[in-house]
Amino acid sequence: MLPKVSIGRHCGALSCSGMSCNSWHRSWAAPNEDVKMQKILVTGAAGQIGSELTMVLREKYGNENVIATGHKTKPDKTLLESGPFHFIDCTEINTVSEVVKKYKVGTVYHLGAILSAVAEENPQLAWNVNMIGLYNVLEVARKYKCRVFTPSSIGAFGPTTPLNKTPQDTIQRPNTMYGVTKVAGELLCDYYFRRFGVDTRGVRYPGLISYKTLPGGGTTDYAVEIYYEAIKQKKYTCYLKKGTYLDLMYMPDALKAAIDLMEAGAARLKHRNAFNVTAMSVAPENIAAEIKKIIPEFTMDFKIDPLRQAIADSWPNNMDDSAAREEWGWQPEYDLESMTKDMIEKLSQKLKTKIH
Numbered sequence: 310m311l312p313k314v315s316i317g318r319h320c321g322a323l324s325c326s327g328m329s330c331n332s333w334h335r336s337w338a339a340p341n342e343d344v345k346m347q348k349i350l351v352t353g354a355a356g357q358i359g360s361e362l363t364m365v366l367r368e369k370y371g372n373e374n375v376i377a378t379g380h381k382t383k384p385d386k387t388l389l390e391s392g393p394f395h396f397i398d399c400t401e402i403n404t405v406s407e408v409v410k411k412y413k414v415g416t417v418y419h420l421g422a423i424l425s426a427v428a429e430e431n432p433q434l435a436w437n438v439n440m441i442g443l444y445n446v447l448e449v450a451r452k453y454k455c456r457v458f459t460p461s462s463i464g465a466f467g468p469t470t471p472l473n474k475t476p477q478d479t480i481q482r483p484n485t486m487y488g489v490t491k492v493a494g495e496l497l498c499d500y501y502f503r504r505f506g507v508d509t510r511g512v513r514y515p516g517l518i519s520y521k522t523l524p525g526g527g528t529t530d531y532a533v534e535i536y537y538e539a540i541k542q543k544k545y546t547c548y549l550k551k552g553t554y555l556d557l558m559y560m561p562d563a564l565k566a567a568i569d570l571m572e573a574g575a576a577r578l579k580h581r582n583a584f585n586v587t588a589m590s591v592a593p594e595n596i597a598a599e600i601k602k603i604i605p606e607f608t609m610d611f612k613i614d615p616l617r618q619a620i621a622d623s624w625p626n627n628m629d630d631s632a633a634r635e636e637w638g639w640q641p642e643y644d645l646e647s648m649t650k651d652m653i654e655k656l657s658q659k660l661k662t663k664i665h
Contacts, residue, residue, distance in 0.1 A: 347416060349374060349375045350409060350412070350418070351366065351375065352379075352405075352417070353378075354379050354394070354420070356379075356382070358460070359418075362420070363388055363392075366418075373392055376408060377393065379396060380397065405446055409453050414455055416458070417446055417450060417455050421438065421442055422460075423435040423526075424487065424525055425462075425488075425527050426526045427526035428490070429485055429620070439487075440497075443497060450507050451507050456510070457498070458571050460513075461491045461511050462491050463514070463624045463628065464485060464491050464528075465481055466623070467483040467484050467623050470625060474629045475628045475629060476585075476629050495583050496582075498581065508575065509582055510571060510583075512570060512585075513585050514566075515529075515557050515558050516532055516556065518532050518558070520656045521659075528620045532596060535593070535596055535609070537660075539604055540657055541660065543606050544609065545608075545609045546610050549613070549618055551594050552594075553593065553618070553621050554590050554626040556588075556590050556625065556626075556628055557587075557590075557645075558586070558589070558643075559588065559648040559652075561642065561643065565642070573638075578637065584630070585633060587627065588643060588644065589644055590626055595645060597609045600649060604653070
């Protein structure tokens with residue numbers, strides 16, 4: 310049985326709920342710069358990003374130095390057996406603090422969140438998980454002097470944001486609950502840096518594509534599903550209309566962005582929460598065309614999902630990520646062609662299917 314962090318109820322430094330006790334608000338200090346000697350905590354470690362980031366971090370820093378946590382989803386065998394794992398609930402501050410204190414955590418990659426399409430179906434849950442969870446992580450980080458990485462998203466923009474070459478600093482008026490929580494999260498992380506000295510950092514991820522973990526309710530899920538269906542069925546029905554351009558990124562680049570930003574010298578960073586990062590701007594038909602180069606018989610038709618189409622229409626066509634490139638050397642390694650080749654190769658092996 311997987312271990313679950315206990316929840317204390319007395320007013321001690323570790324077990325206090327944090328919502329009414331002033332002990333959480335009395336002291337803070339600058340984060341320890343020697344992050345290589347500290348443990349790393351990953352929340353949402355069984356999710357799309359977390360399941361892969363955890364393994365990359367363990368390979369880089371050592372299995373026992375990276376503590377994985379999740380809420381309900383059971384992690385796969387590889388993640389579970391490679392290092393520490395705990396079930397926690399980020400909306401309960403003491404479950405977060407107990408893990409941080411137990412392992413002497415110095416850096417937190419906070420990935421636990423409700424994604425865009427699911428957030429529209431249950432906005433109350435999205436607010437609770439995305440905002441209360443983040444607040445609790447930041448409070449624990451302030452108390453125990455941790456550094457925090459929190460991903461934002463292209464969902465932080467809205468219909469009044471410039472659609473093309475969306476600037477790093479621009480109007481952010483999203484019309485989805487997911488977007489609202491992402492903008493509020495960016496501001497909250499900025500506040501904790503300015504007010505309490507917490508070393509907070511983050512990126513605005515575009516749609517992410519991975520062959521390892523299935524997506525979990527995002528607007529750009531089609532960009533993963535299309536590869537699975539191309540291999541299994543040689544056809545795909547897309548829920549976004551032709552000509553819907555969105556920024557996308559292959560998962561290896563997404564993991565690289567998170568780690569590179571957290572390893573960047575603080576003095577280099579003019580921005581913190583959060584940097585635009587992107588690798589490619591594509592529409593569904595662009596992906597289909599690349600797939601057809603490898604699987605000529607592949608076909609795609611369309612059946613529009615009004616909810617996800619509306620969300621996609623409110624997001625930028627492409628972001629300007631020059632600030633990330635200038636301040637910490639961001640540079641993606643995959644474009645659409647190289648990603649498609651790698652996705653089909655790796656997925657074919659995973660699905661035990663021969664393409665030709």
